[in-house]
Every structure is written in C-alpha cells, then in structure tokens.
Amino acid sequence: MCSHGHSHNCASEHIPEVPGDDVYRYDLVSYIDLEKVTTLNESVDGAGKKVFKVMENRDDRTEFVESDCDHELLFNIPFTGHVRLAGISIIGDEDGSHPAKLRLFKDREGMSFDDCRIEADQEIDLKQDPRGVVDYPLKASKFANLHHLSILVDANFGDAETRVFYIGLRGEFQHEFRQRVAIATYEARAQLKDHKNEIPDAVTRTLF
Template sequence: MAEGCNHGHSHGGGGGGHGHSHGTPDASDAENSKGLEFNLYLKIDMDSLTCLNEEDEGSGKTVFRAYEKRMDRSKFVASDVDEELLFNIPFTGQVKLKGLLVIGGERETHPNKMRLFKNRPNMSFDDARAKPDQELDVHVDQEGVIEYKPIVARFSDVTHLSIHFPSNHGGAESTEVYYIGLKGDYMQAHRHEVTITAYESRANPADHKTNALNQVNHMIS
C-alpha cells in the first residue's frame, strides 16, 4: 500500500452480507459525514486557481466540487500535449491539510502518482522537477473511496497547494481527473490593518492638575 494511503472503507465479509452491525450509520449518514469533511473546495480562491496542460481552458477548476457531486462524469480535466497535469491551488486562508481523494479516468488514463508541493505559488512544470514535499502512489479509484494522507506536520500551514500528476497507469498520452477532494482545518487569513487607539478616551488627571496650577499662577500674577 502506498505511503499515506488509507482505503477508508471495508469490503465486508461473506456470510450473506451480515457484516453490518446495529447502530452503524447508514450510507446517507456516511455520505453526509464525508461531505462535511471534504469541504475545503469552499476555501479555494477559484479565480486564481490554475491547471497547467489542461486540454480545455478552465476545466481544471471543475474537479474541485462538493463530495456529493464527485460522481458527475460530465465535469473533468484531461491533459493536452502529454500525460502531465499541474494544479496550482491558492486558499483564501491557512489550511492544515489532512486528506485527499482522487477520482481519475479509466485505468489507462488514471493518474498513478501524485506529488504535493506546499506554498510555492505559480509553479511551472520546470519547478515541479524539484523534490516534492510528499509523493504518493495513486490507485485506480472510480468512486472516491481511497483517502490519501499527507504528512500533517509538513502541511499544517498551507496557503497554496500544488498537485502534480506526472504520469498515469496505462502510459496513455492523456491523463484524466474527474474529482479532487481536500480535507483539513481552515483558518481565516488575518488582515494587517493599522489600529488607531483613542488615547483620550479617558481623562488624564495629570493634565488637569497642570491646567489648574497654570490657572492659579495666572491669577496670582
């Protein structure tokens, strides 16, 4: 099994499907729970997100959507001149990345590796030749059930995530990605504004004492 890979589901046992126990959440509950977890797409600056080597301009943005819509096969990105895809994903705040899901095309076009880079905005394919912060083997997954675990200590302060898919399982010229799910904690970016403190909001007794003495001296003189 690949580093950081967690299948996150059980295949169930034999015995006529009696692997279900009372009190286990039903499929809809599990779906809702996953949907709440993989919601970081809401924290992506979509206007600034780019996907390099996409065949159709803007198609890379469509793979970041609600978990419940992950099976929508009408929205996907296909690579253009070769099998590589590179996503540059800026967030609107700071993220602690805890999990990823990847749904690709059929086996021959499904990505087989995923290389993650942290806080390197506007990466090019030349930049992606550098050593990634983490590299993961990607398995063929048509339903988004295989969860990949980043090294949280490395991805605890992410403002920009780059995902490089260098190749696919079949050696095809085109790689297809239908859905990328991102899970983690989000912190709103702080605005650095100058705060002006009203120092005179409370009277300073020393000032009044000085004024009183000046008035007395003026009267005496």
C-alpha cells in the first residue's frame, strides 16, 4: 500500500463552504470516461466509478464505494479530452469512515498503491462533509491541462474502512486529444494520391 506521509495542505488556505448549488458547479463528470475508471481496494468491483454522479444526484446514498482491507482507496480517472480542474467536492458518512486526506496526481495513468510513494501534485486535508457543501480549490498551475487524474484517499477519521458517496470535479473542458483531431482532419481532407484511379481526367467539351 502507499506510504503514509504526513505533509499537509497549507493550513492557512481558506476552504469555502458552498451554501447552494448555484455557487459552484461540479459538471466535469460528463467528460470522465466512466467505463475506464478503476478503483483499487474497493470492496465491490465497479462500485468506485458510481460515486462520479451528476451534481443533482450527489445526495443519493444508494450507490457508494467502500474500501476493502484497510482505509485506502485509489481512483484512476481518465477524461475524454484535456480538462482544467479548479476544485473538488467529496461526500462521506457522518462517522470515522469519512475520508480525511486526499493526495492528487496528474496524468499518471494506471497508478498502483506502490506508485503513490512519489510526491503528489496536491494534498488536501478534508473536513467531515456529509452534505457536500465544502469546495476544495485546486492549484491552477498544476491542473490547468490534464487528461487523467488519480485520487488517493490516504486517511479517514478513524474507522478501519473508508466510505465515499460522491466525488465532484469542478472545472472546464479544454480540447479533444490532439492525435484524434489530427486523424479526423486528415481523413476529412480529400487525398488526391489515394484516389487517383477513382477520379476521371477532366474533359472539356463544347456544347452546341
């Protein structure tokens, strides 16, 4: 499993509470490639991807993920293009199973717990937030342009297992993957050399 360093996010950083749905929108779920989301140490296979819900369903507690053999959970989240992440919200239970610390990693696909020994791009100490009213801002310099996010739940508030009901990501979609765009552009442009046997020579006729 991951090493348990105890470096913390800046204690003086103000963590705003969100009084209503209109203050922040956590809409990047529509740009997550949900079929390819993986969660390590989940007690039920496939449960982890279900916590990435539309914001309006964040109070739904019928779907959640719970850790298996200890308190750690590791989410590997691919996006369908490049995005800019600005904030995160997370909902847990009103007990010791609520996540207490997150470590975030940018553009490191397929991370395992052993990979988490490297320095995180950002670490966040969480409040217990069973209603999802706390917004945790992310570093603009780190998360301005990424295609993959890994989230490690590194600690909870004391229980043997961790339970998560919702993870919301705030930000905006930036652009499609350049390689796909380049291929699409190439295919859309007629290539004369590829069709030279299909295009008849031009014939000039005079109509009387």
